[in-house]
Amino acid sequence: MVTSFVHCSRGLRRSCSIRGAKMPSSYFSELRSAVQNGIRKSAAGCDGGVQSSVEVLVGQGKLWSGNLRCFHSVPSSAVSGLNVLLRPGTVFHSRSDSQLGLKRDYCSGVSPGYGLGIRNSRNCSNFSRGFLGKSRSFSSSGEGESIQYDVVIVGAGPAGLSAAIRLKQMCRGKDSDLSVCVVEKGAEVGAHILSGNVFEPRALDELIPQWKNEEAPINVPVSSDKFWFLTKDRAFSLPCPFDNKGNYVISLSQLVRWLGKKAEELGVEIYPGFAASEVLYDDDTVVGIKTNDMGISKDGTKKETFQQGVALKDFLDKVTREEVMMPDSSSTLQKSEITGRITLLAEGCRGSLSEKLLRKFNLREKGHGQHQTYALGIKEVWEIEEHKHKPGSVIHTLGWPLDNKTYGGSFLYHMNDRQVSLGFVVALNYGNPYLNPYEEFQKLKHHPAIKCLLDGGSVLQYGARTLNEGGFQSIPFPVFPGGAIIGCSAGFLNVPKIKGTHTAMKSGMLAAEAAFSALQEGSSMDMYWDALRKSWIWEELRLARNYRPAFEYGLLPGLGVSAFEHYVFKGRLPFTLKHGKPDHEATDVAKRHPPIEYPRPDGTLSFDVPTSLHRSNTNHDHDQPPHLRLRDPTVPERVNLPEYAGPESRYCPARVYEYVPDEEGKLKLHINAQNCLHCKACDIKDPKQNIEWTVPEGGGGPGYSIM
Amino acid sequence: MKIMVAIKRVVDYAVKIRVKPDKSGVETQNVKMSMNPFCEIALEEALRIKESGLASEVVAVSMGPPQCVDTIRTGLAMGADRGIHVEYPDALYPLSVAKLLKALVEVEKPGLLILGKQAIDDDCNQTGQMLAGLLRWPQGTFASKVIMDKEKQAATVDREVDGGIETLSLDLPAVITTDLRLNQPRYATLPNIMKAKSKVVKKYTPQDLNVEIKADLEVVQVTEPPKRKVGVVLSSVDELIDKLKNEARVI
Secondary structure: OOOOOOOOOOOOOOOOOOOOOOOOHHHHHHHHHHHHHHHHHHHHOOOOOOOEEEEEEEOOOOEOOOOOOOOOOOOOOOOOOEEEEEOOOOEEEEEEEEOOOOEEEEEEEEOOOOEEEEOOOOOHHHHHHHHHOOOOOEEEOOOOEEEEEOEEEEOOOHHHHHHHHHHHHHHHHHOOOOOEEEEEOOOOOOOOOOOOOEEOOHHHHHHOOOHHHHOOOOOOEOOEEEEEEEOOOOEEEEOOOOOOOOOEEOOHHHHHHHHHHHHHHOOOEEEEOOOEEEEEEEOOEEEEEEEOOEEEOOOOOEEEEEEOOOEEEEOOOEOOHHHHHOOOOHHHHHOOEOOOOEEEEOOOOOOHHHHHHHHHOOHHHHOOOOOOOEEEEEEEEEEOOHHHOOOOEEEEEEEOOOOOOOOEEEEEEEOOOOEEEEEEEEEOOOOOOOOOHHHHHHHHOOOHHHHHHHOOOEEEEEEEEEEEOOHHHHOOOOEEOOEEEOHHHOOOOEOOOOEOHHHHHHHHHHHHHHHHHHHHHOOOOHHHHHHHHHOHHHHHHHHOOOHHHHHHHOHHHHHHHHHHHHHHHOOOOOOOOOOOOOOOOOOOOHHHOOOOOOOOOOOOOOOOHHHHHHOOOOEOOOOOOOOEEEOOOOHHHHHHHHHHOOOHHHHOOOOOEEEEEOOOOOEEEEEOHHHOOOOOHHHHHOOOOOEEEOOOOOOOEOOOOOO | OEEEEEOOEEEOOOOOOOEOOOOOOEOOOOOOEEEOHHHHHHHHHHHHHHHOOOOOEEEEEEEEOOOHHHHHHHHHHHOOOEEEEEEOOOOOOHHHHHHHHHHHHHHHOOOEEEEEOOOOOOOOOOHHHHHHHHHOOOEEEEEEEEEEEOOOOEEEEEEEEOOEEEEEEEEOOEEEEEOHHHOOOOOOOHHHHHHHOOOOEEEEOOOOOOOOOOOOOOOOOOOOOOOOOOOOOOOOHHHHHHHHHHOOOOO
């Protein structure tokens, strides 16, 4: 087995973690688990039939774990090697015997950090050189590998990629370098991106002013803007409240792909297919994220393809090179500064890690205080007949098929190549638990005004995703110790405009600027919050804050207030309306509502869920633990089914949740996690908040390309 | 011993494909592409043989447009040591691929060639067999188990055939094509993907290898399979016979 270290010299980074006298509280648990893991591995391994032994002789310094001569057998297929914890500054020499290769590898050097990973490496001599120079380091802390970057960004969406691009642009401007890594759970960049989308290029003009000459997939300007109120058979034109002059009809998935290419050209490392599943802490500071373990089967045991997750960490601190070289002068080792360690979370609406951090650091209370409200958007891209296609045509509808108490509507945007984006958005604070947003969408397509457009066409792709509707009132304090939350994970969507891409991109850029000065000059990430408040995002969202909450009182009052806001007050009302109940609490009990009978799909305009799901190209490896966790497994049958008639079996646009009768005829919840579109509706809408959406193995999920 | 693995960049298996409006082929623009699953299995087998010490190097070869390099990088991330990219912008049919591989074999001189049994986009199942014919090497196709023997310089291959499993012993050098049950390919881990960036991918063109690409096949038309018709409930046996005779024309 040959594994060699890659050494790339970059900029100012060191790989040394030296602390003062106080040991971090997590150290001993790390130590304990490293020792345990090391021993556990040698017992469980040996399936490859290769036994290697490593002797570590320690000179100066102390060996904290293992004996002075320790032998571990390492399975040949193990990714991580022997892990020995050494105190920083320990001089060591190790020898490894590989029985098969009959080689002796020697490694010596100075251990810089607490973790030391020794691999069966033929190029062991490089190992020591790398630690003392400027390089990226691979270190193991007993539980897996960890790779260090200056900035780790979770999510390759508009916000994440804008932040990455901005960081690299600033590096070029100041002639320095930062290592930036973007992890993305989708199989490729853009695979999990779904949006209307009528794009306002304001943020892109600031980020990449020359986008027009760089083949950006933005080439359909808005040509017409219509606003209809639908009843069952008619469509009434209303005065259009939107002003889309200068905007473009695009596929956001395509734009994000293009942004990804631009980011890679600037030197950003993007890794699709890796899901960030855990936040790594050091005391109470976020130091990075850990990717999912891959290759675990449904019952939790490790398959033969098991690979442990990788920790992506920020550099813990910077120490000058001279201080590292002299391990015996311990006084210089104490001189270390903990400078910026930045993790940016750009997971999109209701991001799983972002929600954890929002709760942990009480960021909602520290921000504008209100909870976030959401809507579920279901979208199809159609290819329609040539003569019906008008590139740039934008239509929004309100009214039918939703009733007066449910906020929502549809959109129809004409892209190019005869393609049309058709979507339906339902606010998730609806009361009737029998409402099925997917079926309402299918109903909508039969409306005469929509049907005439779609007749003769065919569906290319299908997908669904939740979006923020909380606006200004729900913005949390987006900075936490060690990083910040950007994009829709924080929530900057402008609800009356129905646009969130430009604000997400701008928030990414502002966070990048704050991160850059934090890393270079040691300023605080709170600068991001200040920058947000001074930017156009703030003004835009503040002016738009009273539209959506007005609909709490019903459709007509909402329309009335919106009209007033738009034409008269323009956001200058002195008060701010509050949101109603959180979405999950707004679900009413089933006995107060009649069940809704939905018509059967006809196969040309409307479809059943499995057919639509097939068009989303969604897939997950079936043999993995279900990523949708029930906090209390009895709640579905005890509460959801009797009281709310099992709403999850109705609002999920992928038919993940089904109540099927078991052998005794009792209905039991069955979770088809493989269908999941990663929309997060269940995490939001479950009445008792019992369903927790966690991230599945990276690379799974939908495969959007033109959404 | 060197092992050469041929990998193909195809439309990802989970993607719902559709036929182009002009019926000339399948829509591949803006569609996710990845490594052919059988090629992944082939590469995994090569890596296992290398890890057991019976091979020194695994070389991943791919042919096609410049984007094939991404597929080769995935192969390098799984553990291959070197990559070779034969650049050719148009479609390559199995005979041309076999000729190019033969030319590469003369350059690289591997001891074993492992290919996937077929590609999921054309389902040809021809390249491995043609290559073995051109090289005059023994072939073990549809392999569900491969056991290497170093002293005898032979490979014992279990083949999945219609009647069951056939066991062959092949003298090396040989061509093996892999079937589904051979192994479970490994994941490319993040550190390996990073390391793969620095591994070498050599570029060739068909002219460099002195191979003339002749399009000996022409795709005339690609159509979707006919949509299933709705089932009909019949009321009597006479009606059934009448329909079978006159409509379905099977009796």
